[in-house]
Amino acid sequence: MSGVDSTEPRGAGWQPVIGLEIHVALKTRTKMFCRCANGSGGEPNTQTCPVCLAFPGALPVANRRAIEECIKLGIALDCTIAERAVFHRKNYFYPDLPKAYQISQYDEPLCSDGSLVVPTAHGDVTIGIVRAHLEEDAAKNVHVAASGRIHGATATLVDFNRGGTPLVEIVTTPDIHDAETAKRFLHLLRQTVVELGLSDAELEKGSMRFDVNVSVRPEGSDELRTRTELKNMNSFNFAAKGIEREIARQIQIYESGGEVQQETLHFVPGDEESPPMRSKEEAQDYRYFPEPDLVPVHPPQETVERLRGEIGELPGARIRRIADTLSFYDADVLVTGGLDRLWSDVVDAGADEKEAANVLANQFVAAGVDPDSVAPGELAKLVCARAEIPRAVFDEALAKVGEDGFSAGPYLAQKAVADASELDPVIDRVLEANPGQVEQYRGGKQGLIGFFVGAVMKETGGKADPRVVNERVRAKLDG
Amino acid sequence: MSIDTLRLTAEEAMGLLERKEVSGRELHDAYRAAIDARDGELHAFLWVQDEPDRGGVPIAIKDVISTKGVPTTAGSKILEGYVPVFDATVTARCKAAGLSLLGKTNTDEFAMGSSTENSAYGPTHNPWDPTRVPGGSGGGSAAAVSAGLAPWALGSDTGGSIKQPAALCGIVGLRPTYGTVSRYGVVAFASSLDQVGPTTKTVRDCALLYGIISGRDENDSTTVDVPKVDLPTAEDLKGVRIGVPRELNEAEGIEPGVRNAVRAAIDRAAALGAEIGECSLPRSVDYGLACYYLIAPAEASSNLARYDGVRYGLRAEGADFREMVMNTRRAGFGDEPKRRIMLGTYALSSGYYDAYYAKAQKVRTVIKREHDAVFENFDLIVSPTSPTVAFELGAKTADPLAMYLNDLLTIPSCMAGLPGLSIPCGLSAGLPVGLQLVGPQFGENTLFKVGHALERALEFDFVPERLR
Secondary structure (H helix, E strand, O other), rough: OOOOOOOOOOOOOOEEEEEEEEEEEEEOOOOOOOOOOOOOOOOOOOOOOOOOOOOOOOOOOOOHHHHHHHHHHHHOOOHHHHOOOEEEEEEOOOOOOOOOOEEOOOOOEEEEEEEEEEEEOOEEEEEEEEEEEEEEOOOOOEEEOOOOOOOOOOOEEOOOOOOEEEEEEEOOOEEEHHHHHHHHHHHHHHHHHHHHOOOOOOOOOEEEEEEEEEEEEEEEEEEEOOEEEEOOOHHHHHHHHHHHHHHHHHHHHHHHOOOOOEEEEOOEEOOHHHHHHHEEEOOOOOOEOOOOOOEEEEEOOHHHHHHHHHOOHHHHHHHHHHHOOOOOOHHHHHHHOOHHHHHHHHHHOOOOHHHHHHHHHHHHHHHOOOHHHHHHHHHHHHHHHHHOOHHHHHHHHHHOOOOOOOHHHHOOOOOOOHHHHHHHHHHHHHHHHOOOHEEEEEEOOOOHHHHHHHHHHHHHOOOOOOOHHHHHHHHHHHH | OOOOOOOOOOOHHHHHHHHOOOHHHHHHHHHHHHHHHHHHHOOOOOEEOOOOOOOOOEEEEEOOOOOEOOOOOOOOOHOOOOOOOOOOOOHHHHHHOOOEEEEEEEHHHHHOOOOOOOOOOOOEEEEOEEOOOOOOOOHHHHHEEEOOOOOOOEEEEEOOOOOOHHHHHOOOEEEEEOOOOOOOOOOOOOOOOOOEEEEEEEEEEEEHHHHHOOOOOOOOOOOOOOOOOOOOOOOOOOOOEEEEHHHOOOOOOOOOOHHHHHHHHHHHHHOOOOEEEEOOOOHHHHHHHHHHHHHHHHHHHHHHHHOOOOOOOOOOOOOOHHHHHHHHHHOOOOOOHHHHHHHHHHHOOOOOOHHHHHHHHHHHHHHHHHHHHOOOOOEEEEEOOOOOOOOOOOOOOOOOHHHHHHHHHOOHHHHHOOOOEEEEEEEOOOOOEEEEOOOOOOOOOHHHHHHHHHHHHHHHOOHHHHHH
């Protein structure tokens, strides 16, 4: 069933039902329940203490900052903020879980019942948020074997630095019905979290992770059929493809009279080609019960209001606003790429809206420059002069636009050579050197124009204005 | 000067130190000598400090309480060889007050038991009669104080582990209000019930030690600020309203000798000016024990899951992680922890949670309310601490339920989170009888006041007859 093109119409008569569960690692200074430095990466087991190593008698103390950040995200997701929230223990044995229970939340989460409005090319789609709650991350197992995977490992080492990192878990209602919307939701959520300053939300580093539940049902029905869970997809595009394939697979199963089995599909991170490993979902009994070592959280109304006041215009709203000026596509790319504020500054500094959007979404992103380091006025000058300076010079300037004290001046001074009196001798030389091609062109092979223009550009070291060269070459050949 | 460790109270020892009549070293050596002389028979200690680490009064600490650099086994093989890298808050507070760690005392494994016979390192014997148990789980601390092996000791109480051994050994024990003493560093049994408290010879010693260890701790979110502790001085009980809950005083299984001693103590309280009235706690007594044996094992099943052989303590070999964990736990836990882990796991299981754990929590609220109502009319309530005096070693080990019934009278107030003080109030067949005084939340000062006045009036001699 592989190789289904996502642009082809799906099996008619079926509606996909997609739900997402996202984990975001907060970048608080300390861990969720102890004072260890948060942010793994040091030498293994150097950011640990009796609490996150679960020594006998050690007790958790909830990180106030993490609670506030979870509430902040809850507000951004239009959730109800609980007047009383409770931590629960989720019990299971695993080497990366030193207490043999994870402190999480169960039936009294901090934030519940919200939504995120996702702008799309066809209008807004509202995705329900069941809950956003706080929990602690597990430690990291390192399997000692050639493959690095658990099968065939000779030993498992545990690095507890990551153990206890504050995580917000966000669960959507299963009312996403296509992979594209799922992808847009994830992009928008990621941008929201990053802008609120809660997390770097980097998929490659694992500070944002997500699982996808997929099922299909006959169009028009509201039943929920057996779902499968897709794990370990660490890019949004990968996720969209994986969802498409899974939808097609399930439809094919039903259409050939089969039944979908409840199972988990474990993808290989970063490897989109390998088929996912399948595992039966064991009916785990986590024996949840209220964590007796912690007291219930009662967020004061003033705190909630203060946090609400700290939230600016959210990315979803900005996409809608900017889409009024630009296309939806441009607005989406600018906002979810974290580029729209720079875009608006560059436009204010005199650049054309569309032109600025194009440069930012393409060459600027390719240059990998941090938008926050850019002086908008200088970038605006570059954008305005884009047509007049050689491509190579423009690219070089963009690569350096984030540097301290960057000035567009020297690059603008290298405006392309557009003066015919300078270009004509070069063009003449090129035509003389290629009599065969001149003959063919005049015989009707118009496509050779590019060959001549290219040769002239090369002769001038890329400094000629290609439009003028094009014009002059045609004039000489046709004349 | 010669130090009579059997008689010397902690308060007197403090006085001797203040007046420089003895040194910390001399005090320590006197208790070490007593341990050398008598602990071979009693086995109150699991570990003894050779050199005093501070200049103050020595203290013995129950082995469920973490002591930095000193083994802490919780009476279990699974923690054999475990040496904490940190002090429990109560240990740190004792050290900050200058108290010198004398040793670690024996306990039922993970404080699960009422006789100290569940210790993986062998039972402790009662100083009044070494063929009998000292009670439990804090039998080591109680026996040590009773036999003059320590001036005072810290215990921990989940359903009676301080009060019941104090009663059976003829000394004083306080289980404080839940939340007044930090649990940080105390090996957890049942987190919503565990409380550390003093085991002492006198009520004033008890108040002194409670003053040292109590108070909010930023490492334990369940702790609160505590009213200033008053050292009791009054010798009368004028204006004090004492309730006598029918069900706690007439429960099946209370020995006649125990009932008589308690009755005499109540009469003495009346003679001191207290107003005595009958009251009733029907649901607390009917359901307390059953509730406790759902909630405590449920929490224990989760608390004891961390002993997996990965990071500390015992590790048994196994072909893979799962097998290693199973072998470690099979070899490391004794029967009682295993029994409670199974009970608790069952009570929390999906499909049973509502019927067992959730229901028990609701009943717990009922028990709290029932106590609150009683304290609208009374300043404190009294009953026997234990239905029986010290029983013989081995008498109940084959019958867990009979053992559990020992805590019938201490459990209700534990479930309600209330403070309870046990003081000796007489003898029955030559063995001490404990009087339990239970107060409202944060009512410790009332308990100290009444306990002290009764202690003076009853003139109970806390030195075991055979050691006088």
